Amino acid sequence: MKLSVKMLATIAVAVSLGSAAETMKFPQQKNYNGCIKPDITQAAMDKAVLDYYKTYYKGKFLKQSTTVTSGYFYDSKGAGAGGTSGLTVSEQHGYGMMITALMAGPNGDPEAKKIFDGMYKFWKKFPSPESNGYLMDWLVTTGEKGTGKSSATDGDLDIAYAMLLANAQWGGSPEGASESYTDVAKKILNELRTQNVTTQYRVNLGDWGTSALDTRPSDWMPDHFRSFAKVADANVWNSVSDTVYSLISQITSGYASSTG
Secondary structure, three states, X not given: OOOOHHHHHHHHHOOOOOOOOOOOOOOOOOXXXXXXXXXXXXXXXXXHHHHHHHHHHHHHHEEEOOOOOOOEEEOOOOOOHHHOOOOEEHHHHHHHHHHHHHOEOOOOEOOHHHHHHXXXXXXXXXXXXXXXXXXXXXXXXXXXXXXXXXXXXXXXXXXXXXXXXXXXXXXXXXXXXXXXXXXXXXXXXXXXXXXXXXXXXXXXXXXXXXXOOOOOHHHOOHHHHHHHHOOOOHHHHHHHHHHHHHHHHHHHHHHOOOOO
16 A cells, blocks of 8 residues: 555654654555545455565564664665665665554554664664764665665655654654654754755755765655655755756656656
8 A cells, every 4th residue: 555645744744642652553544635545445455554564574574683782674685786785774774664653553563663663773873974873874784784885865864754753653752762753853854954955955865975966766755855844944845845846847848748
């Protein structure tokens, strides 16, 4: 089941009740104008999502860290850019954190907060050497060793968004942390703003990027940007979102006018 941009943005900016109890339990079963669903029952959709999450995604890829106490990560099975092999990558970590927060609840994953907070602990151990501690090292190798390979923008965007989801879902802070989910999100966003948003209001490839023009569609996440604008630097993130839509329009009209 594919979640709509509106649903994701609504979850991210929802008011937290400040407790560990889930406020937006799986399944949400939302309906939005202009969005379609498969021609099967809602119960069948819910079961399909839950079965896939528990049996395949979580069951196959979730691992407990051997170097971080109570830490968790999702194994990328060696998938890395340019033939690079590793244990996990920041993109996989971001995916896992978002999915975990969305699946939380007694009818979804009752362990979700424990896993999410364990992923937070794992994330804390592997900062990019180019950042001030809140962008993730893109690649973690076998043996849980950081590689010092700088950051990947899409991974950090997803991790920041996951922190907003966690705040909406549980409120408060990760277990044992002195900073709240929202505080973490704001610190990630501050580093993204200073290191990954170019003077053209484009998101670059990582904290190692130097061009004001370099950007790629995997980092174009307007739902994230609109949600970020609700908590920090509204003008910046709204401008980044507007730029993404402008780029999509340019590419569509200039290179795919007959196909979209």
